Amino acid sequence: MPVNKIPFGIPGLDEALNGGIPENNLVLISGGAGTGKSTLCLQYLVNGAKKGEKGLYISTEQNLADLSKQGEQYGWNLQELVDKNLLRVVYIDIIREDFVFKKIKDSIQDFKPNRLVIDSLNTLSDFTASTDFARQLYMQRGTMSPTISDKVLPENLTENLLKRKIMMAFLSEIKNTKTTALLTSELPEKGDYLSADGVSEFLSDGVIILNYLGVGLTQFRSIQIRKMRYSNHEKDYIGYDLKAGIEIQKDVV
Ligand SMILES: Nc1ncnc2c1ncn2[C@@H]1O[C@H](COP(=O)(O)OP(=O)(O)O)[C@@H](O)[C@H]1O
Numbered sequence: 001m002p003v004n005k006i007p008f009g010i011p012g013l014d015e016a017l018n019g020g021i022p023e024n025n026l027v028l029i030s031g032g033a034g035t036g037k038s039t040l041c042l043q044y045l046v047n048g049a050k051k052g053e054k055g056l057y058i059s060t061e062q063n064l065a066d067l068s069k070q071g072e073q074y075g076w077n078l079q080e081l082v083d084k085n086l087l088r089v090v091y092i093d094i095i096r097e098d099f100v101f102k103k104i105k106d107s108i109q110d111f112k113p114n115r116l117v118i119d120s121l122n123t124l125s126d127f128t129a130s131t132d133f134a135r136q137l138y139m140q141r142g143t144m145s146p147t148i149s150d151k152v153l154p155e156n157l158t159e160n161l162l163k164r165k166i167m168m169a170f171l172s173e174i175k176n177t178k179t180t181a182l183l184t185s186e187l188p189e190k191g192d193y194l195s196a197d198g199v200s201e202f203l204s205d206g207v208i209i210l211n212y213l214g215v216g217l218t219q220f221r222s223i224q225i226r227k228m229r230y231s232n233h234e235k236d237y238i239g240y241d242l243k244a245g246i247e248i249q250k251d252v253v
């Protein structure tokens, strides 16, 4: 069966992906601060909305007002798309809100988007490392009694293993929602992993990396498609600019 592709609507990038992201893939967008991860995600939803596809932007960092301000920089009117029910922004205050994963799943079920963005995944996975959260979760599932939880958790479950388990369960639930999703991950300047938590790159169907390199007064920005299941794709670095959103530099491709 041919794989249906969901295009970004960005000339040069869609060609590099052989048409776009295979439908129902979960794709990690990794890169340092200011490389344009949120811009790329927003652009993906705005261009989908132009074709009548519903986009849901779940953010742990920016609310609708913040994102609208960012969109304005690129000439996009987000409020208009929200009014047409083609775009919804759900802001999650990771510090103050409980049941964060439930809120995400409920908002997907409620809005039924074609395109989904979760920005950022590492804020979520950091949050799962909180022992209180873990204890709550395991007690809800009935796998741990409140009386023994203090003893059992630190001995049997390392924070890292717990984080991986929770992220695996969460990503597989997102996969089951049948959306085509971008998940952002902020990377430190130097590191061995493709995602901040070190596991999401293995669980996701695709990994797109945004690189920034400053040499003297010159800066180079490049996109690299590191992995894309169910599709052939460009393997080389692709130069881009941040102008009216992400723009691929044709002469570099
Ligand atoms: N009007 C604009 N024109 C061109 N580039 C812009 C404009 N506004 C912001 N930017 C660039 O976009 C960057 C922010 O992109 P963003 O998508 O928020 O990055 P990330 O989510 O990876 O941190 C800024 O650091 C700036 O370089």
Ligand SMILES: [Mg+2]
Pocket (backbone or CB within 6 Å): 037, 038, 039, 061, 119
């Ligand atoms: Mg961002």
